[in-house]
Amino acid sequence: MALPIALQGKLDFPVIAAPMFLVSGPDLVCACCLNGIGGTFPALNQRTSEGYAEWLNEIEATLEGKSHAPFGINLIVHKTNPRLEADLKLTVEHKVPFVITSLGAVSDLVDAVHSYGGLVFHDVTNMRHAEKAIQAGVDGLILVSAGAGGHAGTLHPFAFIKEIKNNFDTCVIQSGAISTGEQVLAAKAAGADLAYIGTRFIATKESMADQEYKNMLVAARAEDIVYTPKVSGIPANFIRQSLEDNGISLDNIDNPDIDLGKELIDEAKAWKTIWSAGHGAGNITDIPTTAELCSKLKKEYQDQLNALQAE
Ligand SMILES: Cc1cc2nc3c(=O)[nH]c(=O)nc-3n(C[C@H](O)[C@H](O)[C@H](O)COP(=O)(O)O)c2cc1C
Numbered sequence: 151m152a153l154p155i156a157l158q159g160k161l162d163f164p165v166i167a168a169p170m171f172l173v174s175g176p177d178l179v180c181a182c183c184l185n186g187i188g189g190t191f192p193a194l195n196q197r198t199s200e201g202y203a204e205w206l207n208e209i210e211a212t213l214e215g216k217s218h219a220p221f222g223i224n225l226i227v228h229k230t231n232p233r234l235e236a237d238l239k240l241t242v243e244h245k246v247p248f249v250i251t252s253l254g255a256v257s258d259l260v261d262a263v264h265s266y267g268g269l270v271f272h273d274v275t276n277m278r279h280a281e282k283a284i285q286a287g288v289d290g291l292i293l294v295s296a297g298a299g300g301h302a303g304t305l306h307p308f309a310f311i312k313e314i315k316n317n318f319d320t321c322v323i324q325s326g327a328i329s330t331g332e333q334v335l336a337a338k339a340a341g342a343d344l345a346y347i348g349t350r351f352i353a354t355k356e357s358m359a360d361q362e363y364k365n366m367l368v369a370a371r372a373e374d375i376v377y378t379p380k381v382s383g384i385p386a387n388f389i390r391q392s393l394e395d396n397g398i399s400l401d402n403i404d405n406p407d408i409d410l411g412k413e414l415i416d417e418a419k420a421w422k423t424i425w426s427a428g429h430g431a432g433n434i435t436d437i438p439t440t441a442e443l444c445s446k447l448k449k450e451y452q453d454q455l456n457a458l459q460a461e
């Protein structure tokens with residue numbers, strides 16, 4: 151299936167900049183949208199629902215009257231997120247164009263977003279989650295594959311895309327280790343409708359990441375990315391140097407209990423000082439503006455397409 155009708159013709163380039171905890175804010179979202187790709191942020195990047203509403207107002211005001219791609223927000227659908235109800239209410243009031251749900255796929259939420267014409271895309275790492283999300287009525291699946299930043303999956307994207315497409319007629323958004331225009335094209339060639347890019351956008355001028363985080367990311371190679379549950383209880387990819395700087399031995403720390411409320415709302419040490427990135431880190435060598443990055447991605451995509459067609 152192609153893009154949902156509500157997104158058709160709205161993106162200049164088949165990319166959504168992924169929501170990233172403590173990294174994506176209004177500046178990055180607006181810069182993405184004004185450069186023709188979907189911009190997103192996690193609602194929890196603001197400490198309160200009132201703060202979340204302020205960011206929505208700011209983004210709407212910046213984009214108003216200008217040609218722009220749609221923006222989206224990320225909601226963590228989990229019992230340890232006490233903000234879910236209030237944030238969903240604001241999302242509906244503001245008619246946020248698309249919502250990315252992580253963890254739970256819930257039909258009530260999908261209905262609420264559909265009520266104003268919004269779309270829901272759900273993060274999945276396996277077929278079982280995909281099936282549940284489709285049953286809940288989502289508009290597309292985000293295939294969070296091996297090598298992604300954050301809570302990555304473990305499936306190889308080539309295998310995962312095809313298996314999803316063989317089983318479900320839905321919009322497919324490919325996530326994991328996409329840092330260049332050639333890789334956006336590869337995701338499309340493998341069957342995805344859109345590419346979903348996180349780590350690459352950490353190293354942009356508009357991201358909220360510390361300068362040291364950006365520098366560490368530029369210096370890192372794919373082999374410096376460590377997939378471990380030992381930071382927050384859920385397996386995620388982190389930069390080895392950052393784990394070491396925080397005194398985390400990968401050999402002998404206990405697995406903490408999963409507590410997303412603590413992890414995400416109290417801005418616990420995890421994520422604030424222990425920096426996540428995906429395998430795409432090794433392809434990132436600069437810290438451009440988002441406008442420069444979008445132009446580069448578009449050029450790389452077109453050049454690669456031309457080269458393949460000329461073969
Ligand atoms: C620092 C960081 C924070 C993230 N935080 C979130 C989050 O709050 N919610 C979410 O749905 N995904 C989160 N992700 C995952 C991204 O949305 C996306 O799936 C991933 O970054 C794509 O892989 P890539 O980083 O290799 O491009 C995060 C990723 C990173 C790197």
